[in-house]
Amino acid sequence: MSALLAKTSLLVKTLRSSTFRRALVWIAIFGAVVLALFGYVYRSTASYVLSRSDQAIAAEHAVLEKAYRVAGRSRLVAAIERSIADERFEGGIYLLADPSLTPVAGNLKAWPAALQGAQGWENFSARAWKPEAPDRPTLRARFETLPDGYHLLVGKDISDLDAFATKINTALALVVSLIFVLAGAASISVTRRTVGRIEAINSTSRDIMQSGLGKRIPLQGTQDEWDQLAENLNLMLGRIEALMGEVKQVTDNVAHDLRTPLTRMRAQLEKACGKERDSMSDQSLIEDTIAELDGVLRTFTSLTRISQIEASDRSAQFRSVDLTRIASEVVELFDASAEERGSHLSLAGNQPVFVASDRDLLFDTIANLVDNAIKHGREAGRVTVEVMPSDGEAVISVSDDGPGLSIDEHANVFKRFYRLERSRSTPGSGLGLSVVAAVARLHGARIEMFDNRPGLKVELRFPPTGCRHLQSELC
Secondary structure, three states: OOHHHHHHHHHHHHHHHHHHHHHHHHHHHHHHHHHHHHHHHHHHHHHHHHHHHHHHHHHHHHHHHHHHHHHHHHHHHHHHHHOOOOOOOOOOEEEEEEEEEEEEEEOOOOOOOOOOOOOEEEOOOOOOOOOOOOOOOOOOEEEEEEOOOOOOEEEOOOOOHHHHHHHHHHHHHHHHHHHHHHHHHHHHHHHHHHHHHHHHHHHHHHHHHHHOOOOOOOOOOOOHHHHHHHHHHHHHHHHHHHHHHHHHHHHHHHHHHHHHHHHHHHHHHHHHHHHOOHHHHHHHHHHHHHHHHHHHHHHHHHHHHHHHHOOOHHHHOEEEEHHHHHHHHHHOOOHHHHHHOOOOOEEEOOOEEEEEOOHHHHHHHHHHHHHHHHHOOOOOOOOEEEEEEEEOEEEEEEEOOOOOOOOOOOHHOOOOOOHHHHHHHOOOOOOHHHHHHHHHHHOOOOOEEOOOOOOEEEEEEOOOOOOOHHOOOOO
């Protein structure tokens, strides 16, 4: 019963859809064009056949008229009898009548009442012509009044032309009816399929609004444009679900990571509130509180920067910049930080490699990768930054010889606030690699991680920019 109701509802929606109404309009236009075309063909064909018949009648009439002019009425009567006897003129109609319209010669027994006037062309029917025929035949004749007052009629049986016209009209009606039936069926079929796919999208949308983003639009497996649309919508829903998951994760992580410093600040302030004022301890408390607040503010600044990178399209302001030069500046900046841990920071590759980007974004991205490698690599270890072109792509990699990461952790480290257990004691908010991931998405770049044996190698591959001819620009 429910299946029947669903089919009925789909049929009603199909008949009410704007697509079906538009299809009906085009069917009407197409039908009008077909009718006009067939009408033209019919009129042209009928006119051609009729003109051929008129030419034969006119030629025969000219022969008889010439006989009358040359030798008078007796020669005309003989010519009429000869034409009637000639098998080539089968179906020909001849009649010579006196001034009172009494037949004198010919194969028509009476002068047709429809023929009025001194001369002309006329279609008529004669009861005495082929009385055995089931239908009264149609005759066409040319007639005129001769100088002596006699009346001459020359014609032809054109019943075949009427039969031809009837067949043409019947075929025209059948073809037009068939076209309308097929067009209507095709319109209903196409519209029903379209409405069905749209209804599937609408149904999934309603389910998503009621139960969440876990639903997906079903695919038919036809690989047509509707399947492509459904696949794109499903990818979009998956992306939205992932973003919503990230938002929830960020909210939970913000609540977790900020609760600790805020709780610590409140406990310190509450403890200081119950003590007597001491300038030295108060100064120390103020400095510690400021340091804690600076950490909280840095966290919010990083979150704001990630949001700005993801929300705005800055690619319109991209210019050709030298990745190698920016990497060398980052290495120079972090050289002192690496020396504090006894590590050696170096740059491999001095060939200019150009990419279309924002200089500040690239600087921050490389800085985050280098800072992460120094902090989480081995003490007194080695950190190497390498820039090189590869298959038309610009590649920058940062590698260390520290403990590395398991493969399961490769995707997690780019999540916001994600921190390894061994890194909990290291200063930071867990947002550095999130900035790197946001910049990579903005550039359409790929981030890949490899086991450096020992250590970890993070590689950032920028797609071909098509602007290497801009190498002369200031970078």
